[in-house]
Amino acid sequence: MKLLPLLLLALAGPALADSAQPPAPYAYRQLEDARQEARARALMEELRCLVCQGQSIADSDAELAGDMRHLVRTRIKAGESPSQVRDWLVQRYGSWVSYAPVLGPETLLLYAAPLLLLLGGGLLAARRLQRRRG
Amino acid sequence: MIAEIGLAALSLAAALALLQFAVSLAGGRLGEVRALVVPVAVAQGALTLFAFAMLIWLFLRTDLSVRLVAANSHSLKPWFYKVAGTWGNHEGSMLLWVTVLAVAGAALALFERRLPDKALQATLGAQAALALGFFAFLLLASNPFARLYPVPPEGQGLNPLLQDPGLAFHPPTLYLGYVGLSVAFSLAVGALVTRDVGPALARAMRPWVLGAWVLLTIGITAGSYWAYYELGWGGWWFWDPVENASLMPWLAATALLHSINVLAARGGLRAWTIMLAVVAFSMSMVGTFLVRSGILTSVHSFAVDPERGTFILALLTIYIGGALALFAWRVGSVREGARFDLVSREGALVANNLILSVILGTVFVGTLYPLFVEAATGDKISVGPPYFNAVTGPLTLALALLLFLGPLLNWRRDDRPNLRRIALPLLVSMLVFAGSFLFGAMSPLARLGLAVAAGLTVASIMPLVGRNLRRTPLASWGMVISHLGVAVAIAGAASDTAFTRETLAAARPGETLTVGPWTVRFNGVDPVAGPNWTAVEGHLTATRGGTALRLDPQSRTFSDPPTETNEAAIDTVWDGQLYTVLGRQEPGGRWQLRLWWKPMVTLLWLGGALIALGGLLALIGRVLRDRRQRMRAREAFA
Amino acid sequence: MKPKLWLAIPLIVLAFFLAAVGWRLSSPPNPTVKSRLIGQPLPEFALAAAVPGKPALTSADLKAGEPRLLNLFASWCVPCIAEAPVLVDLRRRGVVIDAIAIRDGPADIARFLADHGDPFARIGTDPQSQVQMALGSSGVPESFIVDGRGVIRYQHIGPVMPQDVPTILAQWEQAK
Numbered sequence: 001m002k003l004l005p006l007l008l009l010a011l012a013g014p015a016l017a018d019s020a021q022p023p024a025p026y027a028y029r030q031l032e033d034a035r036q037e038a039r040a041r042a043l044m045e046e047l048r049c050l051v052c053q054g055q056s057i058a059d060s061d062a063e064l065a066g067d068m069r070h071l072v073r074t075r076i077k078a079g080e081s082p083s084q085v086r087d088w089l090v091q092r093y094g095s096w097v098s099y100a101p102v103l104g105p106e107t108l109l110l111y112a113a114p115l116l117l118l119l120g121g122g123l124l125a126a127r128r129l130q131r132r133r134g
Numbered sequence: 135m136i137a138e139i140g141l142a143a144l145s146l147a148a149a150l151a152l153l154q155f156a157v158s159l160a161g162g163r164l165g166e167v168r169a170l171v172v173p174v175a176v177a178q179g180a181l182t183l184f185a186f187a188m189l190i191w192l193f194l195r196t197d198l199s200v201r202l203v204a205a206n207s208h209s210l211k212p213w214f215y216k217v218a219g220t221w222g223n224h225e226g227s228m229l230l231w232v233t234v235l236a237v238a239g240a241a242l243a244l245f246e247r248r249l250p251d252k253a254l255q256a257t258l259g260a261q262a263a264l265a266l267g268f269f270a271f272l273l274l275a276s277n278p279f280a281r282l283y284p285v286p287p288e289g290q291g292l293n294p295l296l297q298d299p300g301l302a303f304h305p306p307t308l309y310l311g312y313v314g315l316s317v318a319f320s321l322a323v324g325a326l327v328t329r330d331v332g333p334a335l336a337r338a339m340r341p342w343v344l345g346a347w348v349l350l351t352i353g354i355t356a357g358s359y360w361a362y363y364e365l366g367w368g369g370w371w372f373w374d375p376v377e378n379a380s381l382m383p384w385l386a387a388t389a390l391l392h393s394i395n396v397l398a399a400r401g402g403l404r405a406w407t408i409m410l411a412v413v414a415f416s417m418s419m420v421g422t423f424l425v426r427s428g429i430l431t432s433v434h435s436f437a438v439d440p441e442r443g444t445f446i447l448a449l450l451t452i453y454i455g456g457a458l459a460l461f462a463w464r465v466g467s468v469r470e471g472a473r474f475d476l477v478s479r480e481g482a483l484v485a486n487n488l489i490l491s492v493i494l495g496t497v498f499v500g501t502l503y504p505l506f507v508e509a510a511t512g513d514k515i516s517v518g519p520p521y522f523n524a525v526t527g528p529l530t531l532a533l534a535l536l537l538f539l540g541p542l543l544n545w546r547r548d549d550r551p552n553l554r555r556i557a558l559p560l561l562v563s564m565l566v567f568a569g570s571f572l573f574g575a576m577s578p579l580a581r582l583g584l585a586v587a588a589g590l591t592v593a594s595i596m597p598l599v600g601r602n603l604r605r606t607p608l609a610s611w612g613m614v615i616s617h618l619g620v621a622v623a624i625a626g627a628a629s630d631t632a633f634t635r636e637t638l639a640a641a642r643p644g645e646t647l648t649v650g651p652w653t654v655r656f657n658g659v660d661p662v663a664g665p666n667w668t669a670v671e672g673h674l675t676a677t678r679g680g681t682a683l684r685l686d687p688q689s690r691t692f693s694d695p696p697t698e699t700n701e702a703a704i705d706t707v708w709d710g711q712l713y714t715v716l717g718r719q720e721p722g723g724r725w726q727l728r729l730w731w732k733p734m735v736t737l738l739w740l741g742g743a744l745i746a747l748g749g750l751l752a753l754i755g756r757v758l759r760d761r762r763q764r765m766r767a768r769e770a771f772a
Numbered sequence: 773m774k775p776k777l778w779l780a781i782p783l784i785v786l787a788f789f790l791a792a793v794g795w796r797l798s799s800p801p802n803p804t805v806k807s808r809l810i811g812q813p814l815p816e817f818a819l820a821a822a823v824p825g826k827p828a829l830t831s832a833d834l835k836a837g838e839p840r841l842l843n844l845f846a847s848w849c850v851p852c853i854a855e856a857p858v859l860v861d862l863r864r865r866g867v868v869i870d871a872i873a874i875r876d877g878p879a880d881i882a883r884f885l886a887d888h889g890d891p892f893a894r895i896g897t898d899p900q901s902q903v904q905m906a907l908g909s910s911g912v913p914e915s916f917i918v919d920g921r922g923v924i925r926y927q928h929i930g931p932v933m934p935q936d937v938p939t940i941l942a943q944w945e946q947a948k
Contacts, residue, residue, distance in 0.1 A: 019848045019875035024900035028717055028726045030638050041636070046520050050805060050910035054374055056518070059367030061700070063875065064910065067901035092908030094808050099518025106511060110503045114525045117495040121488045124778065129476055420789070429796045443797045447790065454786055462779035502792060509795040
């Protein structure tokens with residue numbers, strides 16, 4: 001029985017063997033246009049690395065994460081908007097690939113939760129306060 | 135033989151826990167029970183501590199006939215990591231958990247003088263019930279002392295990546311905090327059983343919550359810095375499930391800490407404080423379970439073991455469900471506390487508790503939501519930083535704004551709050567907000583964060599203004615320093631978001647790069663070797679004005695197991711940190727370099743340290759004052 | 773609302789938590805990510821030849837009226853060695869197999885084919901995993917069955933082992 005933390009794997013990059021090929025050009029290089037790079041960077045922080053245990057592609061050394069960064073940067077460079085690139089990936093990998101869950105019937109409760117909690121808690125506190133006054 | 139002695143001590147402690155629980159259940163019918171329960175609790179704590187010491191000894195000797203040692207240690211490890219290896223695995227960490235639980239019970243039995251006998255007895259009964267379940271888990275499903283035959287010639291635990299001082303101290307610090315909250319839980323259960331909720335309970339609970347909260351704060355702050363330097367991408371919080379698991383008990387404990395003050399000072403928020411005490415330790419158990427069972431995908435995942443997972447889940451169900459049911463049943467008979475107005479210290483603390491609870495609830499829902507969705511529909515979704523930041527960011531700022539006013543208000547009612555004292559902080563905030571536009575584009579949240587942090591820095595000191603500082607109690611100093619720490623931490627986080635500059639490039643030796651105000655020259659690389667790794671070390675010289683820094687990031691390769699890691703080189707200057715990472719060599723001889731200039735990011739952890747320091751001061755102040763009062767009472771009696 | 777109802781909320785939350793977690797303990801997580809493109813037309817791509825002397829691969833080649841097995845492999849991928857003889861066997865049974873070599877070089881691919889057999893009609897090279905991502909694939913080896921009109925019909929994640937052959941053949945027949 002092994003309970004070795006997979007943390008080691010995460011630190012060490014992917015659990016898979018690595019190829020001998022160099023990283024894609026834009027895996028470890030920024031876009032020339034700073035505004036485009038900022039947009040790409042923000043998107044990369046919201047995309048899930050496909051082969052890691054739970055890291056975004058913006059902070060993973062996995063090869064596929066590098067290739068995904070290349071994909072994001074080249075598409076942003078070609079003029080696509082971040083949401084177009086995200087949609088393209090979600091079409092292929094499902095909502096799982098995006099750390100920002102797509103708003104839909106499944107995630108309605110998720111997005112409503114903070115508001116419901118605030119409302120419910122506020123009501124509870126207000127009722128107590130009134131009773132104390134009354 | 136040592137292993138058998140350890141196991142015997144553990145079994146005896148479990149039997150004592152059963153006795154303690156049974157005697158507490160029998161309660162008053164046995165007459166003077168305190169005289170029996172207290173020694174049993176102390177003996178149970180001592181025996182468990184002894185068993186844990188035996189396990190440490192086995193690890194120090196590298197006794198390979200013990201399965202746990204053989205699987206997780208190695209004779210060639212430095213002695214320090216042999217000791218740390220004791221709790222670097224499932225069985226050992228659970229034994230540490232139980233040890234803290236039992237020792238906390240013993241300390242409660244020895245030192246608690248304020249509570250009536252009945253309440254203490256019920257509390258120790260609850261603590262024994264908690265310990266009993268985890269003893270059973272250890273003895274039946276996770277025996278740390280199990281033998282191995284045939285004895286292997288060498289252990290399997292020479293993993294160099296686990297030999298890190300951060301990993302050695304981080305888990306036990308968090309565990310001490312987690313389990314320290316068990317006392318608050320037991321006190322709450324005891325209070326529900328005896329229907330006696332009042333200031334005495336709050337005063338008994340407060341040092342435990344403060345202590346646990348300080349340790350959790352230290353653990354989370356240190357863990358964040360560890361991730362920052364170890365993962366090599368400059369991030370310090372990832373909303374990873376395991377991080378969330380440590381954050382949730384902290385959030386609950388923070389809320390509890392504030393509501394306890396209302397209960398202690400004014401006798402208010404009785405039911406709510408009891409609820410929070412139950413929730414805080416429940417979150418500790420949930421957190422331990424989520425981490426240990428590995429059921430949520432995380433960077434820190436452990437292998438899933440359904441059998442053990444089910445066992446802990448059963449314990450969780452009994453303890454949390456039992457406490458919540460008891461709460462629902464008994465809380466109606468808890469008297470309502472003293473009244474207060476909306477604009478009062480209590481009112482501000484209620485708002486504080488509301489916001490903290492909403493943050494806690496959101497983190498809980500967000501962490502488990504993917505599991506709910508997958509269980510219900512089979513779809514996989516991810517909930518990550520965009521969601522958590524969007525919700526907790528504004529709420530945290532609202533909480534910080536509340537801090538401008540809250541500590542200045544009077545208890546009960548405040549018809550003429552001293553608005554002059556919040557005018558200055560608000561002015562500072564507005565000036566910084568306006569000034570931030572000189573620095574160009576940044577996210578609105580970062581802009582607001584900088585403004586609120588600057589105002590709060592001033593506001594947090596306001597409660598001291600006009601007071602005789604010599605006669606200001608230590609606890610008030612603690613509050614001021616903790617609140618200042620909140621301001622400092624927000625400033626660090628906002629500054630990192632707003633001002634960080636990043637340069638990713640491939641460079642040949644001799645080339646220069648710029649990152650923010652720094653010019654970084656890449657001088658070349660050298661091979662270096664450590665005890666169990668080889669590395670390529672990059673040499674960088676960073677200059678800004680007259681300042682020159684040398685940074686030597688490494689790209690390390692370990693042979694057993696074969697792994698590569700980046701050792702970032704981080705240099706701290708007065709106004710921030712320069713963070714450099716050496717990547718791989720690209721075809722054509724260029725080396726990948728990752729450079730970040732992070733202005734004021736250091737404030738983030740400094741803030742965490744200040745928050746913990748404030749808690750520590752408050753703890754010392756409360757304990758000393760308690761002792762003084764007791765001694766004075768004794769003198770008066772004599 | 774009666775105040776007592778509030779008191780049940782924490783217990784309900786606990787019940788939800790226990791249900792979700794209990795469900796996870798009884799059905800361990802499946803770490804693979806399935807492509808959402810099954811039932812969809814193949815994305816357009818044109819890949820260069822992976823090894824000299826072997827034809828290149830474009831999406832048009834996979835719409836030629838006949839179903840194809842599209843295999844994503846790499847010479848550096850250990851499980852790919854395990855599946856190689858099974859692919860050779862499938863080829864012998866009449867399955868037409870095209871391949872995409874992920875992050876690989878011609879010399880390494882040639883050596884891999886020489887060592888482990890070459891059941892492939894065409895091999896395209898995808899040095900930066902860009903077509904792999906267009907297909908919604910997240911690792912090697914993976915295999916897709918594409919019908920004659922270029923619609924993806926089936927995805928197999930991981931190495932194709934002997935026990936998978938009947939399924940692959942059945943899917944192959946269906947795609948005809």
